[in-house]
Amino acid sequence: MRLSTWRYAFRDAAGSFRANRFSSLSAIATVSVSLLMLALFLVVAINLDSMATTLENQVEIKAWLDPALKDEDIGRLSDQVKSFPGVQSLTYVSAKEAMEKLADRLGNQQALEYVGTNPLRASFEVKAQRPDDVAPVAQAITSLVGVQKVDYKSDTVDKLFRITRALRVFSLTLVIALALATIFIISNTIRLTVFARRREITIMKLVGATDAYIRRPFVLEGVFFGLVGSLIAAALSSWIYTGFLRFAAANLPFFEIVPGAPLLRNLTLTLLGLGAVLGALGSAVSVRRFLRV
């Protein structure tokens, strides 16, 4: 393809932008508002997900060991548990460490002396790779010889996992619905700008322009609308999120809000990519209707 072809396309796109200033600006406004909605919902969804993950990671399986076990038995048992599928990490807590922890928590270093002997048992603290692994891993550990008791607060944990799963399904559904609505709104807005130039498209067809040649300036225009619109959406959503982070730091110390540094950069890149692709697709689809001459 010749360079001049692209020059014509850029010139036409710029000319059309100038000639249809009002509809171009309204297209950009529509893109930025709909992408802003999407972006804000996306950060809420990401935060919900991160909260769910934090909660899930706190789930731990505790396995108390037979006090009669020797050190080498404990080492063998530990290796065995680590080899179970779905086990992420294992921490051995000896009876002495358990007592120290308890004493720490009670704030009374003399606890041991009062009791005389240590009534606590040594234990493994096991973390699963995924929430779904918790129950089977606990089951498997229970069946080992030398393990006396296994606990992971199954009722509470099952409830927690049900809630986090529902939360994720809900937010994913909403994000998809919102994304579809965004595509619809953007392609409709671009269709208006294409409709304003349908006569020109017909004439181009009749003088022998190829479909690709006709499409090119419209697609460029659509990409431009998408990029500018998404830039505005990214700037606004970053501003809003940073403000919210500041507010949360002061007023909601117990909430773990996802920090802005990598999130907002990724959000901006996603919005820019989404804007460009939606703009290009929206234009290409809208032009196609008028190419059948």
Next chain:
Amino acid sequence: MMIQFRGVSKIYPNHVAALRNVNIAVDKGEFVFIVGPSGAGKSTLVKCIYREELPTRGSIVVDGRDVTSLKPSAVPYLRRDVGVVYQDFKLLPNKTAYENVAFALECTEASQREIAKRVPAVLELVGMKDKVKALPIQLSGGEQQRIALARAIVNSPAVIVADEPTGNLDPDNSWAIIRILLELSRMGATVVVATHEKHIVNNLKQRVIAMDRGEVVRDEEKGAYGREA
């Protein structure tokens, strides 16, 4: 043969038969009038040449191309070979006379240098080289049609098709347009003009194909508009 229609029929979705078994052959460099009352099928016939309409039956060959079986991606190249002049000019209102003509070349992805060479040449040929910067709205109907004509010929097409080119023009301008078309035919282009301007057809004594209700009813060398004329 530059244009060949064999058994061409066109039935529109509303069951109107615009063409019925049309057989015509037009040689390279010929000048042909298609005449007939409104609704006779002149426009449909002309539109079939550059495939704005596709016939329901029959075959059409234009400059060696089988128009009826052309792939959609090949249609633009057929249209570059057929210059079309419309009754309503079809100029772009926001482009100047020069840009309207240059536009047709740009659509064929011609280089800037080629455009700068050819556009002034065709504008001079149609007598419009003084009004290159005018917008269509600043031009008279006759002037607009000359620009449209310049646009139709800027690609040096083998075939020039005009659908009622003088329909919106006064007699002087009509004659001017027809004279340019005759000149182009003398230069080797095949020219097909659909019209119902009796006095022009009768004066020129060119080949006349008369149509009525979708059928070719008469095809005469050096013909006239109608027997009654």
